Amino acid sequence: MTQKTVTRDFEQYCQEIVEKFEIPGFSIGLAKDGQVFYENGFGYRDVENKLPLSPDTVFGIGSVTKSFTSIAIMQLQEAGKLNVNDPVVKYLPEFKTPNEAYTKQMTIHHFLTHSSGLPALPTLFKALSKSIAKDAMSEDDGQTKGDIGAVEQGAQEQQIESVDTFEELMADIAKQEFTLLGAPGTVFSYSNDGYALLGAIIERVSGMTYEQYIKEYILDPAGMKHSVFHLHELVDHDDTTSLYNAQMKDGEAIIFKSNNPWDAPSMRAAGFLKSTVNDMLKYAEIFSSNGKVRDAQILAPESVASITTPYMECDKDRYYGYGVMIIPDFYGCKLIEHGGSVKGVEAHLTMIPELGLSGVGLANLTGVPSMKLLFSAMADQLGKSVTDSHFSYEVVDVPELELKQYEGDYISGEGAKYTVVIEEGKLQLKVEGAGTIPDIKPIGNDTFMVPFRESELSLRFAKDENNKVTRLVFGFRQVPKVS
Incomplete structure (x- = not known):
């Protein structure tokens, strides 16, 4: 049974997390x-000038943009312009990859579900x-971690061939040497390139730029008047957040x-869409009101059902639909969600459509637990503890000799x-730029649970037909073993 208020425990938990992670504004x-x-704002949109947050403060939403892309694809399918x-x-x-046969088998569905077989690429x-x-090189180490990937600084030091258009993107992929992860539809691995190319398909099918299509067919009908791809599009609205970054210095994170x-x-x-809490709560109605936002029918109910179908397992007890993730059993409910992370952005959209419940959290610093806070908000509405996890598992013993592989x-x-190293009989995961992650728990079948921003993600090791470890599966990506 849901409630229409939040508990004191939840607000206190939010405050504790904001202070623990030194989040400038949430x-x-x-x-x-x-x-x-x-609605609530913790901290500031501009710490230095003590400018407050509001429900109309504009933040980046990172990869939450992918759900907009999937909606656009489904609208075009409804219009009979693609399937x-x-x-x-x-x-x-x-569009070409090193495997011509697999390339021809890749469908729009495979791009939507990150199951094309494309690995993470440097594009x-x-x-x-x-x-x-x-x-500014003097204060930014350039590594921003999140679902948009870890991007290394270096553009000021080396000549990087920029990739600015869809045509340049496809040309760059075509000349790269890489191995596809498997036949299309068989392996999940989060692919920004796949979603970027969905934007190209939207442009070619609609005859409009991707950005203009999203504005005309989603943002405007939904009344999302403060949602833009470029801040200069905001007329008479200067309620936008400053961006903050973190740099490790002597083992301590310096926020600037x-x-x-x-x-x-x-x-x-x-x-790369930007939005607000108020606008995103309007957007969430698409998923809980059979495609409608107020009087605007953005999407057919059948398309909403397709988007929220769990097609590919992407983490423990978590699946990917079209631009959204699905947790089939969140305290007995089906939870729809997606996060977004890039420099100065840590966003999360979370919904329980069967209860008409939705939430959005936007932070102006990457690498902070926005996801956990939104999951806690949903748990709070269901009368559950704000600090507990919705799933359980059993820890198993794995001999050190077996861990060595x-x-x-x-x-x-x-x-x-x-x-990955073994120290004192336990597996340790060292992340370049972020140190060692402790307390990793084995749960069997080459799978471990890793503490991650007040929550947990699974760490799995993929093997070839000779039972040899070839890839690490973490952060929704398949990462090749190089040594």
Whole structure:
């Protein structure tokens, strides 16, 4: 049974997390059946000038943008202009990978569900390079971690070939040497490139730019008047957050203002929309009101059902639909969610459609537990503890000799580097730029649970037909073993 208020425990927990992670500003809102019943801002949108947060403060939403992209694809399917089972090359004939047979098998559905077989590629860094070059090298180590990937600073020190258009993106992928993870539809691995190319399909099918399509067919009908891809589009609205970043110095995180938003024109469909708590709570109605926001029918009910179908397992007890993740059993309810993370952004959208319950949390610093706070908000509404987890597992004993097979370096094309070592009989995961993650628990079948921003993610090791470890599966990505 849901309530239409929050408990003191929840507000206290939010305050504790904001202080623990030194979050400059965190804005949160909750709604029931389309009616906002709770909004709060912790901290500031501009710490230095003590500017307060409001429900209309504009933040980046990162990869929550992917759900907008999936809605656009489903709208075009409803209009008879494409089908999710169409081959990608039908619309993007110049799209090529090292495996021509697999490339021809890739469908729009595979891109929507991150099951095309594409590994994480360095194209994201190239797409961001012009933005990163504007960052102050003296105070920014350039590594922003989250679901948009870990991007290494270097654009000011080396000549990076930027990737600014969809055509340049496809040309860059075509000339790269990489191995696809498997036949399309068989392996889940989060792919910003796949979602970027969905933006290209939207442009070619609709005859409009991706950004203009999203504005005309989603943002405007839903009344999301403060949601934009470019801040200069906001007329007479200066309620926007400053961006903050963190740099490790002598083992301590130093938080500083770094008010240079990153942009990647060829990757906007993967994660570069900006929005507000109020606008995102309007948007959430699409999922709980059979595609409607107030009087506007944004999407057909059947399309909403397709988007929220759990197609591919992406983590323990968690699945990917079209641009959203699905937890089938969140204290007995089906929870729909997605996060977004890029420099100065840590966003999370969380919904329980069957209860008409939705929540959004927006922070102006990456690497903070927005997801946990939104999950706690939903748990609070269900009368559960705000600190507990919705799922359980049993820890098993794994002999040190067996753990040895996992040791080695694993490097993602997006720039993340993980090193697995065994110390004192326990598996340790070392993340370049972030140190060692302790307290990793084995739960069997080459799978472990890893503490992650006040929550947990699974860590799994994939093997080949000879039972040899070839990849690490963490953070929704398959990362190849290199040593």
